[in-house]
Amino acid sequence: MRTGAAAGHAGYFHTAGCFGSDDELLGLAVPFLTGGAASGETSVVVLNDRNAQLVRDALPAGAAVIFLPGGAVYERPAAAIRSYRKLLAGHVAAGASQIRIFGDLTAVTHGATWDWWARYESAINRAYDDFPLWSICAYDTRTTPPAALADVMRTHPWTALPDGRNVPNAGFTDPHLYLGERHPPTPDPVLDGEPAAELIDPTLSEARQAVRGADRGHLASTEVDDLVVAVSEAVANAQRHGSGPVRLRVWSSIDRLVVTVTDAGTGPEDPFAGLVPAGDGTNGGLGLWIAHQSCNHVALYRHDDGFTVRLTAGDPHH
Structure with a gap:
């Protein structure tokens, strides 16, 4: 049986919890987690180290709450979805009727890589909807940029307030609509320079060679290998499903390799x-x-003359 604000709800009850002080953070987290523990529900915390310690100290001694390291979970959006689905499936198989998760994205995700984390927040409305999950995604209004907070309101159907109320977000946008909009990524200054390689309609072998040729040896070989695989997939997709010509460009800096693959199509359906x-x-x-x-x-972004996939190996937090 579902409890709390999610009582009677089928599937994922996805809420944003915006807070402007430590007291407001605890006002969101503690009743949510203790309520789950009192109901015998699996209650999980996935926060940065500081916030996790605040919550841990505020919980009653012996509270049945699981703490997971936030940095390990929120490394890449697709990996987070994969690991969460595995976690949720395990608890459901063990008989859980509701699972509560209180988490926050690390502050670094609010910068240059926010576009794919905003996509994550929208996509999980579907990706987790076959589980009895109630989550509060915590956002600190003191450190989260206003543009990111605007996306938060559009990607969460509900807002949890520190006084215990849960209110619907009037601006919530269906994921199919939100993900289909144009969301240009943060410009990468590396792309202001001349590319190390530029190819039109490259073969997959030529694309792989271009990436390896641009590597200056600053990145781990495994990162370069992974980028080569990703570029090969992106070029193959553009050739198979896009509209020509396919344009590959590669940039190199001391801490990252950036590749764009552009075609004249509209991108994946x-x-x-x-x-x-x-x-x-x-x-x-x-x-x-x-x-x-x-x-x-x-x-991934659409523009007036086509569709581009931008791939980064190394440190994307420019």
């Missing part, structure tokens, strides 16, 4: 492409999902 594997991989879904597993940032 599936708005969830990359974050959730799409069946057998037709329409490019599986290739983009592989890229999301392999790179430290993947940006």
